Amino acid sequence: MVPLPLAQLMDQFRRLPGIGPKTAARLAYHVLGMERERALALANSIIAAKDKIAYCSVCFSLTDENPCAICRSQTRDHHTICVVEEPRDVAAMERTRGHERNRGYQGTYHVLQGTLSPLDGIGPEDIRIRELVERIQTGDVREVIMATNPNLEGEVTATYVARLLKPLGIQVTRIARGLPTGSDLEYADEETLAKALENRREI
């Protein structure tokens, strides 16, 4: 007895990740209660994001201009490339810069758009490794920081890329593993604690 357009809207929301049937229903009823202009703004922003945003042809992050603002920037360090899995990881790294632009990460990025995953049949040719090698061969890159996720696929990918790049005569580093700031030693898993111990530094 739910009117069809409402049922269809619930169904659309339900297809989104992490949205179950009850949340979908709540969102759909909320949309019906919104001012028409607000609902239009939501719908239009979906279409605008989809139509105006594409992958940067240099770093393969998401951008509304090509190359992206970071790849075009005169103030970024183009000798350093931070390699991440997904565009959202670029946004995470950029947050290290805070409000002062002379802090945090100053270099550029390369988005692999995935990780190696032999079990899922995802090999080197399925992610943007070839394009990374080309960037290094044609540019003046001195360091590549592997910032793939600290899980099985991320580690495998970091190791594979490092072996591929080292013969090119550049430094390849891996972001540190340790205890997250504000966490509790008592609740840290053994793997994290072991890595934190292994990577200890003199104070």
Next chain:
Amino acid sequence: MVPLPLAQLMDQFRRLPGIGPKTAARLAYHVLGMERERALALANSIIAAKDKIAYCSVCFSLTDENPCAICRSQTRDHHTICVVEEPRDVAAMERTRGHERNRGYQGTYHVLQGTLSPLDGIGPEDIRIRELVERIQTGDVREVIMATNPNLEGEVTATYVARLLKPLGIQVTRIARGLPTGSDLEYADEETLAKALENRREI
């Protein structure tokens, strides 16, 4: 460094109820990864729901036809009106019917579109009480089931409406407190709701 159309989409998602900044970001990146047709379907369903759905002029529930399917139905019991707070509560009551149409609630509805709330300055003239009285005065209504939420505002509203309707010579009942106090009708399971309906008592 997030491209503007992406930031705008995140902002739009963040305005939805229960969606925090991280979920908004996850949804926005997901939309960018969707097929364009799928993203359009989502955007269009928002506009379609908003444009095609309005309030039924009889029961004030949401419908894409006026009067709504329940108000027009020949098989529903039009002598019985179940009074609820919001359109989503109609959907919840309808779920008591399950797949067999001879079970659960057989009557019609009246959506108050709110509750009395003296503290918030919401009085009888701010919700659809006048329209309910008119329906009873012009139709052959024998029983009104008050199915407002089992919380303070819902009880106050149920009691107020009951006092108003009893002089009209009809039976006014309240769904049983099988529902846990302080909970929300919208989220009740069908079985609890069916029991509460079955155990309704005169007020």
